Amino acid sequence: MPSTKSNQKKSNQNNPDVLKLLEKYKKERDEAFQKEESLRDKMKLSEIITRTHAESLKHKVRDLTVENKDLRRTVKRLRIEMGLEYDPKFKGKTTKDIIGMLREKEQQSSHLSEENGSLNHQINQLTTALNSSVLARRTLEEQLSSVQYEMKELTKKYGRLLKLWEDTKVQRHERVLMTNFPGITPKSSPKEVCDKSVQTVTSISQYQRFPRTSSWELLHRNQG
Numbered sequence: 001m002p003s004t005k006s007n008q009k010k011s012n013q014n015n016p017d018v019l020k021l022l023e024k025y026k027k028e029r030d031e032a033f034q035k036e037e038s039l040r041d042k043m044k045l046s047e048i049i050t051r052t053h054a055e056s057l058k059h060k061v062r063d064l065t066v067e068n069k070d071l072r073r074t075v076k077r078l079r080i081e082m083g084l085e086y087d088p089k090f091k092g093k094t095t096k097d098i099i100g101m102l103r104e105k106e107q108q109s110s111h112l113s114e115e116n117g118s119l120n121h122q123i124n125q126l127t128t129a130l131n132s133s134v135l136a137r138r139t140l141e142e143q144l145s146s147v148q149y150e151m152k153e154l155t156k157k158y159g160r161l162l163k164l165w166e167d168t169k170v171q172r173h174e175r176v177l178m179t180n181f182p183g184i185t186p187k188s189s190p191k192e193v194c195d196k197s198v199q200t201v202t203s204i205s206q207y208q209r210f211p212r213t214s215s216w217e218l219l220h221r222n223q224g
Helices: 002-014 016-081 095-180 190-203 213-224
Strands: none
Touching: 016 095
C-alpha cells in the first residue's frame, strides 16, 4: 500500500496538469495573503483615523458642553438684567420663544418704518403743494397791492378832476354873472360866488338859464 501511494504521488508530480493546478493555487494563495495583509494595514489605518476622529469629536463635545453652560449662564444673567424673569409677558417662556417674539417685533418695526417712509413722502408732496400755494398767495397779494395803489392813484386823479370841474363850474358862473350883470363883481371866495350864483339864477327867467348838465357829462367834456 505505501508503495502504491508513493507511486501515485510521483505520478501526480510528473503530471503536467496537476503541476499547473498547483501553481495556480499557490499563486491564488499568495495573492490572497497579500490582499489580507493590505486589508489588515488599511483596517489598522482606519482604526487609527477613527480613533483620532473620535477623540477630536469628544474634545469638541466637551468644549461645546462647556460653551453651552456658559451661554446658559449668560442668557440667564441677561434675562435677569432685562427684567424678563419678572415680566409677566415673558414669564415661563423659553429663550427661543423670546427670540421669536423679538423677531415679530422686528418685522413690525420694519413695516412701521416703511409706512413712515410713505408718510414722509406724502408730507413732502403736501409741503411742496403748500409752498406753491403760499407763493401763489404772495403773488395775488402783490397784485392786490398794485391794484389798490392804482385805485388810490385813480381816486386822487378823480379828486383833482372833480376839483377842476368845480373850479370850472365856478368860473362859468362868474362869467354868466359878469355877462348878464356887469355891475356885479364876484368875491374872492369860490364858495360865496357859487352861493350867489345859485341865488341869482333863481331870479333869471327860464329861457335865459344855461341847460343843466350832469357832473359826469361835464367831467367827460373836460377830459375830452
